[in-house]
Amino acid sequence: RPCSLAACSRKNRNAALHPLWQSPLTIPGGTRQSPINIQWRDSVYDPFLKPLKISYDPTTCLHIWNNGYSFLVEFDDSTDRSIIVGGPLENQYRLKQFHFHWGAINDWGSEHTVDSKFYPAELHLVHWNAVEYPSFEEAVMEGNGLAVIGVFLKLGARHEGLQTLVDALPAVKHKDTVIEFDVFDPSCLLPSCPDYWTYAGSLTTPPLTESVTWIIKKKPIEVDEDQLEAFRMLLFTSDGEEEKRMVDNFRPLQPLMDRTVRSSFQ
Numbered sequence: 522r523p524c525s526l527a528a529c530s531r532k533n534r535n536a537a538l539h540p541l542w543q544s545p546l547t548i549p550g551g552t553r554q555s556p557i558n559i560q561w562r563d564s565v566y567d568p569f570l571k572p573l574k575i576s577y578d579p580t581t582c583l584h585i586w587n588n589g590y591s592f593l594v595e596f597d598d599s600t601d602r603s604i605i606v607g608g609p610l611e612n613q614y615r616l617k618q619f620h621f622h623w624g625a626i627n628d629w630g631s632e633h634t635v636d637s638k639f640y641p642a643e644l645h646l647v648h649w650n651a652v653e654y655p656s657f658e659e660a661v662m663e664g665n666g667l668a669v670i671g672v673f674l675k676l677g678a679r680h681e682g683l684q685t686l687v688d689a690l691p692a693v694k695h696k697d698t699v700i701e702f703d704v705f706d707p708s709c710l711l712p713s714c715p716d717y718w719t720y721a722g723s724l725t726t727p728p729l730t731e732s733v734t735w736i737i738k739k740k741p742i743e744v745d746e747d748q749l750e751a752f753r754m755l756l757f758t759s760d761g762e763e764e765k766r767m768v769d770n771f772r773p774l775q776p777l778m779d780r781t782v783r784s785s786f787q
């Protein structure tokens with residue numbers, strides 16, 4: 522079973538604390554932590570990797586909320602209406618939510634890097650193995666419980682699909698605010714190129730459990746400066762507290778240890 526934060530931290534009181542998450546920078550005893558640097562030349566082409574099949578039902582979209590780490594768009598995961606299957610996955614996985622990580626400036630912000638290059642932001646589409654586990658919360662604790670698709674955002678043309686989301690952000694400026702968001706198709710946020718890397722990793726925020734099959738798209742999507750600035754006007758803090766801008770909400774890179782990153786392309 523993956524090491525849970527509670528179990529690990531009891532054994533290692535002296536773990537360094539990261540200001541943002543008040544949690545260890547590294548999970549002591551962790552062997553498959555995320556994010557990592559993807560060294561393109563060290564990734565291994567796996568001809569047995571299948572294409573990733575994505576089918577989302579836009580009406581499963583529920584709401585957007587600011588949870589004090591990022592803003593999440595959450596989905597109704599009570600049925601198999603929005604799922605991914607194939608790729609490196611043994612089962613189909615249900616979409617639970619997606620969120621982003623970004624920087625204060627365009628020079629950094631992504632969690633994963635490619636040949637040590639940061640992107641200004643990174644999208645995470647979070648799915649769970651509803652074939653083998655009864656709930657998301659249980660799947661979070663299992664080695665094959667989650668599958669997260671990572672998509673890099675680069676500075677470029679305005680992204681029309683993202684704009685509907687950006688227009689809603691002022692309504693969730695403060696931590697613990699939520700607004701209804703009832704039709705959105707997250708597949709509009711995916712690059713058209715099917716190529717991806719995949720590796721065994723972890724959640725990048727608490728509980729940091731080693732339960733994620735990461736699927737990182739090779740091609741970024743383009744967004745413009747105003748759209749990135751809209752992310753940066755969100756707040757970590759609740760209404761009435763001293764304002765802290767929500768920026769640099771990415772975890773530091775973790776050691777690769779005994780892992781190989783596979784690619785779906787040559």
Ligand SMILES: CCCCCCc1ccc(S(N)(=O)=O)cc1
Nearest residue numbers: 645647658661669723724725726
């Ligand atoms: C029992 C509740 C657990 C909530 C865990 C929520 C979570 C989902 C995805 C990611 S990320 N950044 O690795 O995609 C981090 C945290």
Ligand SMILES: [Zn+2]
Nearest residue numbers: 620622645725
């Ligand atoms: Zn994330």
